[in-house]
Amino acid sequence: MVFSSLIFLFAFLPVTLALYYIVPGRKARNWVLFLLSLVFYGWGEPVYILVMLFSIVSAWGFGFLIGRHRESSPKRARAWMAVSLSVNLAALLFFKYANFFLSNLRLFPPLTDRISLIEGLTLPIGISFYTFQIMSYTIDLFRGKTEVQRNFVAFGAYVTLFPQLIAGPIVRYRDVDDQLTDRRETVPLFSSGVRRFLIGLGKKVLIGDACSRVYEYAKGTASFRATAVGAWMVMIFYTMHIYYDFSGYSDMAIGLGRMFGFRFLENFNYPYISGSITEFWRRWHMSLGNWFREYVYIPLGGNRKGKLKQYRNIAVVWFLTGFWHGANWNYILWGVYFGAILMLEKTFLLKILDRLPGFVRRLYAILLVGFGWILFSHTDLAAGWTCFVSLFGIGTEAFCTPTVGYELLHALPLLLIAAVGATPWPAEIWNRLSGYRWCGEGAVTDTGEQIPFTDTVLTARGKVFAVLTTVGCILLLFVTTAYLVDSTFSPFLYFIF
């Protein structure tokens, strides 16, 4: 099930909330979350519930062994950690990467006919996310940063928790371990969650999906009339699409979490205003960056073992980051591309960038990010390259055609909204006008700082804005519902042809 569907909004969510708040006590509520998350997960592909349960049970079980040996025999604990991680990674490797490896082996002529792909192997939804979450438990347990979770339902609820199950953020176990057994649902938390959820929903459906349609169209025109403007539209609207889609999803996850009393870390921090790629990756999908830093980069030695090793570590992390995004060469190259830029920035580029004016730095960063998205969005590398060189008019038929120009002109209001919305301005202006921190309240930054809720007695203006904020969010829900209904509205008109 996805959040941006009618059945989630008007059936699953209200039923889950009602059940959750009707049953008394932490244990029963965790049961509700656990079981309904399984329903949420299994909605499309019930069979893969078993894969996920297997991962959960094994990590939970091995957790006891790691915990038992942690103090007395670290070697044994380490061995059990290795076993636990291997079991989990094996599931990820098999389901996500097996056919990628096989299809690459088939490229060698002697093997072409001897190896066949595994048929019917589809990727279990969210496996990349929940595998990483489970691993954070296992590793932190071994490191003594968290304690054994004896309660299976609490652990199961952590992994399956439907708000973050499918597309993150990747919640580290130790960030929520206390909340699993001891959290307090409050009205401010719940309501700020509702607002956050609705804003995320609007971001995804109204802006993200709309940008995606322009992107799809521009991409489609390339096979008829390749134009430079069309290629720029592909890049720009994909850049907007993926930000609004993904950050909208994270907003929804964070908001939903709050509705059930959880406080997740932020996952995006206006990445497109970055002045360098280094900064970009501190602002984009932060939970993934943190995961790789903590569980790969630092264990490899980070930057403490000399420059050479540091570059090797950066290379490893970015290869893996790319590969994590998908079992395809374009994702690997995409990761390597950013790894290379980060190395260059570390060596000398950052020093140069620091001396340049702000807008030049931002232009530099957003262009490199945009080029990256071209690579990311083309699983066919040749097509990606064609699109990239089209930006510079190489291989194109025209700079622009009237039709492509028309499409761009009529997508400009959308682009303007998308661009402004990707900056902190709208939130800052709203907060300043209202005199309260409606936007960003309750956020938990990646350093663990908790931004408080608006919880003072409001002034008259504040009251007006309290109502405006709520009405705005409900209006957003109304319009989003209209878009979702329209997308299922499929007139069958060709009866009379």
Added chain:
Amino acid sequence: MKEKVHLITAVFFALFVIIVGLAFVILPDRDFSPEENRSLALFPEFSWERLADGSFSSEINDYFADQFPARGLFVGVKGIAETLMQRGENNGVLLGEDGQLAVRRFRIYKSRIEHADDMDYYSPDAVRMNLDGIAAWVQSSGIETVTVLPPRSVDVCSSAFSYPREISDALYADVSSLDPAAGPVDLLPLMRERYEAGEYVYLRTDHHWNGRGAYLSYREIMKRFGMEDEILPEDTFVYEQVPDFYGTTWSKSGLRFVGPDTLEIPLFGDEEDRFETVCLSERTVKGEDGKPKKSLEPYKSFDGWMNRDYLSEKDKYGALLDGTHNIQTVFSKTEERERLLVVKDSFANLLVPFLARHFDLVILNLSGGVTDASRFAEEFGTTRALIVYNWENLITGTYPGNLR
């Protein structure tokens, strides 16, 4: 006290979701949507196997979407939102001056296996194959043929939109390359000129032409057949005005604020009853020699060429020839006349009242996949043929390429 402010959001959200949820539960399920002209999904049958293979949940999704309360209202809201965003279109339908609508994006045919959705560019190769199919059939059948390829609304009504003519003009050039032996009729400049002069040649909310547009083509067809002297003047006909027509383009657009069309149906007094329309289906039966053979059997017939029941429903254009049937005849009941084979899509349905004054018509629905025209020409002894196939079908399908 302090939490009251926060309570507002929670209460509003709960109200919205509960009202919609209750409306969903209380309102009765509908099994048909006239706006979309399709059956709606009903609550699916449950079984454990269907749950396990995911088909139950997928059908529940459909059920939920199809039976969602106030679908029409929400679709309209989206249309308004897109218009406020200056998109100039919704669901691939352009909104022009005077409420003129025109489909801009199609599911075009790219190659033998591939379609592209929501595209306004088209594949010249696909058009070429269709045109070649028509030319080849005309050549092999040896029947005197006239071919009418009606342009789309977006081509004819281009002056109502700021949308560029680039693609229309390219498609016009491609279509104009049809082999002269196929008797092509040049329509676009004529229709455009009349449209720009304010004549009601094409409908505003539907993808078809209106009565007057059909009359203009009728005249061109007669000229092509060398029957210029027999053309009936336009005042021979009385256009029956059918108001409140919300056509297919209107449905697709979701632009609910656009007003209705008046469908103009040419009539000629009481004389319609002189004709009879018969709908036929082909079945395979055992012949006298024991071998299977094809047999044509009537399954529906009516006087004239119109089913008036449709005029009070949403699909008013469906009144013409009783909507879609694959094989039909419109013959005179009183006299034997020359027979004309009409290989067509639905644009031809509005040509019937004009053509039936001159010919007995044998009508094959090419857009429904009836491609073995020669066999029917022989069976009915038709001496002339008319092909009517609009540009949208030329870029989205392949049937003319299969004409036999």
